[in-house]
Amino acid sequence: MSDNSTSRFQAGQTGLIVRIPDAETAVRTWRERFDPSARAGVPAHVTVLFPFLDVSRTDARVRSELSDVFGRHHAFDLRFEDCGRFPGVLFLRPGPDEPLRRLTEAVADRWPEARPYGGRFTEVVPHLTVADGQDDVVLDEIEADLSGELPLTSRVSSVDLMAYDGAAWYLQESFALRE
Template sequence: MTDTSDPRRSRAGLSGLVVPVPEADPVVGAVRDRLDPHARAGIPAHVTVLFPFLDASLLDEGTLARLARTFAGHRSFAARFERFGRFPGLLHLAPSPDAPFRALTAAVTARWPEVPPYGGRFGDPDPHLTLAQGQDDDVLDAAEAEVRDALPVVTRVTSVELVVHDGTVWRHRTGFPLGG
């Protein structure tokens, strides 16, 4: 959930949809713990599908069922993370391929157009796994060097998770399996 704001100031009830990448934790966990405030707020290594999503008060059984049907219409897929990318003050790993991640985001935003990715601030955002944010280039350079030799990270994407902020940390609410 790439947002340069401090996640500890996130309001209770904020939600997001993420693809966890647990295979990345041994490779990038130490860097994320130091340099990504979302890691310290309970968000695992992930690629964001949609943030912010609906307020937790709107996540009723009907909404959860629509999400489940949406994601069941997408096949599971493999992804590799071996290429670094940057946005201002942010270091990330870019997934390859990125089209399946984009398709997940497109499917959710087609169903809920009132919640565009990142509130519409970045247009069509590139899928990515954030390593560090809110840092100077020299810190990002050092983080990249720390991780480089342990790449690639390879994962099989089989689900999307709904996470909700409780006012202090992010918590897993439920998961939605992909089809196939």
């Protein structure tokens, strides 16, 4: 059964993502049907850190510090060759994932109160969610469809700070990685 609710998000939440526009054609239809973040306006992405700080705390000083943190990291290429799963979740697996992990670690080290996924998981696994809250039959169908779209590659040259206003996610600011 599909979760059509965006109620898992709270007004004022923020997150840091890397957009993967090269995946949109392959995943858009599935994400719009089976990923609440897509229905709330989040593009195809790999999460760097969610939740980040409340939007009331993402002032000019924090954004300047984010710019500094991300400016220390080089842009990189990702390749998505296959799918992976968590219970009820289908995702595209990025490789290499080390640059994504380093971005997450850098932000979490600077803002230790912003633990990845609220500290719910001991290991952060970079991924691009395609479907969430679905049974294996649905995930099998999506994975079979996506197999013809892979591999795909994407250049990561920035990290976006997204904020949720209670109805939709919007871009608050984008931070360049070093070329």
